[in-house]
Amino acid sequence: MRHKFSHDSDYQLARRATILAFLGLLSFATLAMALAQLTAPPRSAPTQPVSTTRAKLLSADGRILASGTLQKRRYPQGALAAQVVGFVGAAGGLEGLERLYNAQLERGEPLTLTLDTRVQAAVEAILADAVARTDAQYASAAVMETRTGKLTALASVPGFDANAWRQVPPDRWRNRAALDEYEPGSVIKALTVAALLNEGRTTPDATYDTPMWRRFAGATINDIVAHPGQLKTRQILRYSSNVGMTRLVENVPPQLLHRYFTAYGFGQPVKVGLPAGDGLLRDPEAWEPLSQATISFGQGMTVTTLQLAAAFNVMANSGRYVSPRLVLGAPTETRTVLTGATAASMREMLHFVIDEGIQTRAELPGYHVGGKTGTAQVVVDGRYSGEVFSSTFAGFFPADQPRFTVAVMVRGAKREFQGSQLAAPIFRDVMSSLLSLYAVGPQAEPPPKRHTVP
Known part of the structure; x- marks a missing residue:
């Protein structure tokens, strides 16, 4: 009995050892499989299908x-x-x-x-040439069809190749024509005069005392271009007289000018389907006589190139604001800002500004245009710089029945930075391209007759 018990005990011990060994091997295998799953490359397991659809x-x-x-x-x-x-x-x-x-x-x-690649390419090339020639920082332009608001070009240079966008600094991606806000300078004088003309507060041939400098609201206002001591309203635009503008806006309620500037589209982003700057247009309660005067000639406010084109288009489009469009089929907003008679008078006066002042710089022989230049100092480190300027031009053509409205801005040109030297010739070259692309023949008739608003 003792021998049998010993045999059975040995058997049980062996059996248990076998089971434990098996369980150990099983645990090791399970652990090995788990480790293999963690370290193995992911399987091509079924996932949500990646969309292959994207429209042109x-x-x-x-x-x-x-x-x-x-x-x-x-x-x-x-x-x-x-x-x-x-x-x-x-x-x-x-x-x-x-x-x-x-x-x-x-x-x-x-x-x-709405972009026409032929126009877009021409405008970008003209801007790029101007930036290179004057060693400017950058430039932008907007070209609108006057009646429809369609943007045939919206250009910012320098640009970048969209196929290699990672290879350029992010500021190259910036749509400066719609986003960048700047003080426009004297180009705004035309819109101020249009508002006052529309309100019967001046006429094209009303005459004002205009010395080369004037003390006004505690400051000295200076003119740059030499001119007679008395100027008509049309001549205030032609000579771009700051002193003349102080005469025009003296005693005008700030709310009046603010209402027109808002109707022109300033102080609010252009609804064009892209991010757009709204510019600076302070509430009229903050306007003092001096600030109103400086705003009247384009200082103390900011605009974008797109806003400037849309505002000038009011005068080109018989007094109606039409919102710029970039996508075909997008809705168009319109509103009446000026009477047809005021708009016609402004087109005539702005043609006079070109013909009597910078004709060869802004228009081609046989074609009549209307427009206004601007040159504004840029604020750098909180102060107006004596070296950095924004050069602007806004205008339309043909002057009597406009088809296109164009606004141009060049910032930081180191040479030829005056609007008449730089921005106006850009407008002329853009106009030349449009005339060629759309086969617009020269005007046989004389320049448009002068209109007088009662």
């Missing part, structure tokens, strides 16, 4: 501006209108219309712009 962006003249899926998005026109078109990242649109219309494009709905 097209120009008004039928060119493809963007095409392909999100992962293989391409921009066939390269740098053309890159700040407007924008670009995409791994998750969707990052800049420009690619970002603002991301949902529509992902649904496969194409977007057609």
Whole structure:
């Protein structure tokens, strides 16, 4: 019995050892499998399918501006209108219309712009040449169809190739024509005069005492261009007289000018389907006589190039504001700002400004244009700089029945920085391109007759 018990005990011990060994091996195998799953590369397990749909962006003249899926998005026109078109990242649109219309494009709905690539290319080339020639920091321009508000060009230079957007600093992505705010300078004088003309507070041939300098509201106001001691309203524009502007706005209620400037679209972003600056237009309660005078000639307020084009378009478009459009089919907002008679009188006076002042710089022989220049010091480190300027021009053509309105701004030119030296010739060259592209013949008739608003 003792021998049998010993045999059975040995058997049980062996059996237990075998089971424990098996369990140990099983645990080791389980641990090894778990470790293998953690360290193995991920399987191509079923996931949510990546969308391969993204619609094209097209120009008004039928060119493809963007095409392909999100992962293989391409921009066939390269740098053309890159700040407007924008670009995409791994998750969707990052800049420009690619970002603002991301949902529509992902649904496969194409977007057609009002831009004409021929006009856009011409404007960008003209701006780039001016920036290089004058060693300027940057430039922008907007070209509008007068009646429809369609933007045939919205340009900012220097630009970038949308196919290689990662290779340039982010400030190159900036749509400066719509976003950058600056003091416009004397170009605003035309819009001030239009408001006063519309209110019957002056006439084109009303005469004012205009010395070369004047003490006004505790400050000395100076003129730069030599002129007679008395000027008519039209001559105040022609000589760009700051002193003359103080005469015009003296005793005018601030609310009146503020109402017109708001109606021109200042102090609010242009609803164009892209991020846009609103500019600075202080409440009229904050206007004092001196600030009202400086605002009347474009200091103490800021605008964007797009706002400036839309405001000047009021005079070109028989007194009606029409909101700029960048996407075909987008709604258009309109409102009456000036009477037709006031707008016609302003077109005549602004043609006079060009013909009597900077004709060869702003227009071509056989064509009549209207417009106004501006040159403004730029605030640097809290003070007006004596070296950095914004050069502007806004105008329209033909002067009597405008088809296009154009605004131009160049910042920081180191040479030829006056608006008449730099911005006006850019306008002339843009006009030349438009005349050629749209086959507009020279005007056989004489310049438009002068209008007088009662």
